[in-house]
Amino acid sequence: MRHQLQSRYRSLPQFSKLRATGSRQIHQPSRARHVIRYHRAPADDPAAPEKRVIDPSPLGPRVARIMEAAGIDGLWSHQEEGIHHLQQGHNVVVATPTSSGKTLIYNTAVLDDLMQNPAGCAIYIFPLKALEQDQLGELRDLLGNLSCGLTAEIYDGDTKPHLREKIRKHPPNILITTPDMLHAGLLGFHEAWEEVLKNLRWIVVDELHTYNGIFGSHVLHLFRRLNRLCGCYDAAPRIVTCSATIGNPLQLAERLFGRPFIAVTDSGAPAAAKHFLFVDPVDSPNTVASRLLQAGVLRQLRTIVFTRARTITELVFRWATQHRNDLRRKISSYRAGYLPEERRQIESQLISGELLGVVTTSALELGIDIGGLDICVLVGYPGSIVNTWQRAGRVGRRGRESLVILLASRDALDQYFMKHPEQFFGRDVEDAVADPSNHYILEQHLPCAARELPLTLDEPEYAEITGYQKALHTLTERGELLQSADGDVWFASRKQPHRLVNMRAIGDNWSIVSSRGRKETTQETDPEPITDNSIAVAESVSPDLFPADPDKAHATPVVSDGNIDPPVPTGGRRYTIGTVSGGQLYSECYEGAVYLHRGKQYLIGERNPVKRQIDAHLVDVPYYTRPKKEKETEILEELASKPMHGYQAKLGRLRVESQVIAFEKVRVGDGAVISLHPLD
Incomplete structure (x- = not known):
């Protein structure tokens, strides 16, 4: 696959012309009219001997044993540095690029210590459940190869009640959890976790950069509460935390925990070249993304599409697989609000390679190791340099060259980077901010x-x-x-x-429930489907990237959707489709809304506030719905001001009120507004 992808890149005339010149505009055929700029991020090959540590023996015999069990014969320089500092008893924050082997640092240090102190415990904290599952699988493989008697378990909102009781009575050496469960399930009932807290030797916090803004401020107080309990139980755990490249990893770690840290930021890991296309499409970036996804999968290129909204995720997936049941077995959507069993199924199929394409929100932005992805499509600028590089880091792992395509929206910042791509590549990554005084x-x-x-x-x-x-x-x-x-x-x-206290959203979770019944349809004409001829549009973005492959382009559709779709009970039984919370309850689940889930459409009905349930039933309509909001902003207080380049920047307190007042029915085919419906 690697050589196949590289040969396709090298066959691109514009790539060969521009490889040495950096960001340049690519002139497209008149039929395409897309404005495209190309940039190549060169490979980083740490050929210097000091970047590679072949002999891990100075770190001790247990480290060598752990590396052998992991199938690794050497360490990169930053891995050796991080493990060394941890062995010396320091708290460490590791901030190196995606796929640089940060997990090995904390797993090696923790297991090295726990093998010597088998009564000890560690708490691993991940911001997403998908990361927990990924880590548990890797840890269990490693522990199985070591045969050291240490155990690891997940304790989160998806853990079954009988397993929770078992874990509390017989805690594992490594307890894997989320900030939410640490807050509500562990600290809130710390008396039941006395054995863990008394023997707590390690706290591991992955994806540190996600603890930013409001969520980061919540987690800051969560960690301070954890510190208090550790002191109560006479525990003094070492803390190791890992982050994507951010502007202030040391400051953020020390602010969150109120403890001194040592920062490891100089990566010794190699990185393959990444090819960037900045595309300002004439058509909607959402429809172009669906065509690129379809075209990539038809050519056996593993593709991930990131969107900025849950509704767009579902629309791109629906358009890419419309009238192509064969592609529904190769492509899936993935976002928050799916049921746990759906998420586990999709993650497993991504890791195994059964799925060739996925459309997602930020839910797959973080470090789950999908592996082998070739193309990343960003539908709109993600909002920060950190998040853009984090999403781009999903592709090109394990030494593979990769392609990242940024499809610009009409947003002013998107358009600015289309005109000045050098500004994107020349900018420093942003700082992460958590405010303890909020x-x-x-x-x-x-x-x-x-x-x-x-x-x-x-x-x-x-x-x-x-x-x-x-x-x-x-x-x-x-x-x-x-x-x-x-x-x-x-x-x-x-x-x-x-x-x-809800650290992530305002309000409670609501369940969207439906019952198996007759699918309702309308007599309106279906939009033009994405056919094999639609690949020409994708080819216009980069004509040689997707060379014709008649065998795959004309694959015969199959009747079954395969095992991608969630099981739905037969008969009249009600079943849960998914969940929503906070503002999504009002912006996605108003009465009359079309709720999209795994390519299916559900018409939203009444809410039951007592059961926190939303009624929905399956439909098939040629439109989707879009909320119309009224927003009012009131300046409450000005705290400070500072002259900037031609304007005055002010810091203050605001009150922002947003209300959904109506919704539009938008035709899928051309984006035309069919009708407007006021809401009470």
């Missing part, structure tokens, strides 16, 4: 902290957080904290305040 978030976590351990005025974990004492006073006035008679200790007034 009083809204602080006031949510302090009752949880008080329930875990009573609070005092001189809490070490809150000593440097502005507004801590004010928050204690505010929460006491509101009755959420109870002050002792002496006035120097605070207790939680609720038994379980943890249930009131």
Whole structure:
């Protein structure tokens, strides 16, 4: 596959002409009219001897044994550096590019220590459940090869009740979880986890760069609460955290944990060349993405498409597979809101290679090792340099050259990079920001902290957080904290305040439920399907990238969709399609909306607020729905200002109110608005 892909790149006349000249515009045939700019990110080959450490013996015999069990004969320089610092007892943050072997650093250091101290425990924290599954599989293979008696288990929202009880009674050496379950299931019931906390020797936090903004501020207070409990149980775990390349890894790690860290940022791993196409399409970037996905899969090129919205993910998948049941066995959508069994199935088929294409939101942006992907299509600029490189890092692993295509939307920033691609490649990656003094978030976590351990005025974990004492006073006035008679200790007034804190979204999860019945259709004409002739449009983006392959381009459709679709009960039983929460409840699941799930359409009906259920039934209509919103912004307070290049930048507090007031029915074929429907 690697040589096949490289030969296709080299056959591109524009690639061979521009390889030495950097970003340049490619002149397309008049029928295409797409504005395309090409850039080649050269390979990084660490040929220098100091970049490769062949002999791991200075790190100890157990490290050599672990590497042998993992099938690895040498370490890159940053891996050796990270393991060495951890063995010396330091907290370490590793910030190197995607696919540079960061996982090996913490697995090796943790297993090296636990093999010597088998009663010890480690907590691995991942931001997404998909990453947990990926890590568990890798760990179990490694532990099986080591035959060392150490165990690993996942404890999260998908863990069955009987398994949760078993894990609590007989904790594994390595407990894999998410911030959400650490908050609600472990810290909230820390008495049940006494054995783990007393013997906790390691805290591993992967994908550190995701703990940014509001979510990062929540996780900051979560980690401070974990620190408090570790102190209560006389545990002093070492902390190792890994991040994609961000501007301030050391500062972020130290801010989140309130502990000193050593940063490892100089990668010794090789990186294959990446070819970038910046495309400003005449057609909708969504439809162009669906054609590129279809064309890539028909030519056996493993392709991932990233979109910026769940609805667009479903539309691109639907258009790419429309009238092509054979492709439904090779392509899937993937996003938040799918049921756990659906996610596990898709992840397994991606890793095995059974799926050749996937359309996703940021849900697959992080480090699950899909492996062997050739093409990454970005439908719109992801919003930051960090996220763009993170998504681009999904392709080109294991020394493979790869192609990244950025399809611009009409957004001003997208258009700016189309005109100035050198600005994208010349920019530094952004800093990640977590604000410990956000009083809204602080006031949510302090009752949880008080329930875990009573609070005092001189809490070490809150000593440097502005507004801590004010928050204690505010929460006491509101009755959420109870002050002792002496006035120097605070207790939680609720038994379980943890249930009131949602770190990722506003509001509760709602289930979308349906029943098996007759599919409703309309008499309106179906849009023009994507046929094999549509590949010409994709070829116009890069004519030689997808050379004609009649055997694959005219594959005979099959009747069955294969095993990609989720099982649906027969008869009249109701079943859960998926879940929504927060703002998605109002922007995607208003009455009359067409909800898209795995290429199928469901018409949204009434809500049941008691059961938190949304009724839906299967339909087949030639339109999708789009909400119309009213947004009001009010400036509450100006805190600071600074002159910039020709304008004044101001920092302040805002109140932003958004309301869905109506929805449009949009025809699938040409994007025309069919009708507008007000909402109460």
